[in-house]
Amino acid sequence: MDLTAILQSILIYALPVLLAITIHEAAHGYAARFFGDPTAHRLGRITLNPLKHIDPVGTVLMPALLYLATSGAFLFGYAKPVPVNFGNLRHPKRDMVWVALAGPASNFVQALAWALLLLVLGVMQVQERFFLEMASAGIFVNLILWAFNLLPLPPLDGGRVLVGLLPYGAALQLQRLERYGMVIVLVLVFTGVVRTYWISPLMQAGKAAIWQLLQPLVWLLG
Numbered sequence: 001m002d003l004t005a006i007l008q009s010i011l012i013y014a015l016p017v018l019l020a021i022t023i024h025e026a027a028h029g030y031a032a033r034f035f036g037d038p039t040a041h042r043l044g045r046i047t048l049n050p051l052k053h054i055d056p057v058g059t060v061l062m063p064a065l066l067y068l069a070t071s072g073a074f075l076f077g078y079a080k081p082v083p084v085n086f087g088n089l090r091h092p093k094r095d096m097v098w099v100a101l102a103g104p105a106s107n108f109v110q111a112l113a114w115a116l117l118l119l120v121l122g123v124m125q126v127q128e129r130f131f132l133e134m135a136s137a138g139i140f141v142n143l144i145l146w147a148f149n150l151l152p153l154p155p156l157d158g159g160r161v162l163v164g165l166l167p168y169g170a171a172l173q174l175q176r177l178e179r180y181g182m183v184i185v186l187v188l189v190f191t192g193v194v195r196t197y198w199i200s201p202l203m204q205a206g207k208a209a210i211w212q213l214l215q216p217l218v219w220l221l222g
Contacts, residue, residue, distance in 0.1 A: 110138065
């Protein structure tokens with residue numbers, strides 16, 4: 001792969017990725033504190049400092065190796081999860097849902113913000129390719145994180161949401177899957193099942209929702 005192209009991709013994606021993972025994790029911590037668990041706050045994890053959330057292997061090494069190995073066709077990574085003591089929440093089973101949803105919700109909001117920036121750049125007739133591609137990357141990265149984390153398998157956020165919504169017996173059975181959850185997720189990712197049947201449909205729906213939300217502004221600016 002062309003080294004110049006790799007460096008350009010890194011520069012374009014660096015800010016959107018750092019913001020996406022940092023705000024995602026901080027959102028979990030903030031929601032946990034709001035609902036009664038100060039663990040993340042005490043450990044300094046409710047912060048926009050990306051160094052507090054970066055996992056050297058999951059955030060840097062794994063995505064870089066996969067990017068190089070697949071010529072940019074496939075990426076997968078993870079951040080350092082924010083610690084949450086669900087027992088401290090005022091209503092653990094119910095509040096778990098909101099704490100889990102906070103991360104993906106922050107990514108959807110960020111995707112909306114990047115789409116708004118792209119719209120403004122278009123209205124201002126900005127032709128600088130770097131800024132246009134960064135805004136597009138911001139939409140793409142955040143929609144992927146939003147969709148992927150909503151996958152209803154623990155330890156992903158969608159799995160915790162499902163645990164919080166299911167009756168106690170079924171929730172307990174699903175929770176027991178957590179020790180194998182990441183292995184199952186990785187198998188589904190590498191076989192393409194997650195991308196085809198979950199991420200791609202949700203991303204299309206997310207894009208449609210974002211542009212629908214921005215439509216009044218498009219009419220106004222048009």
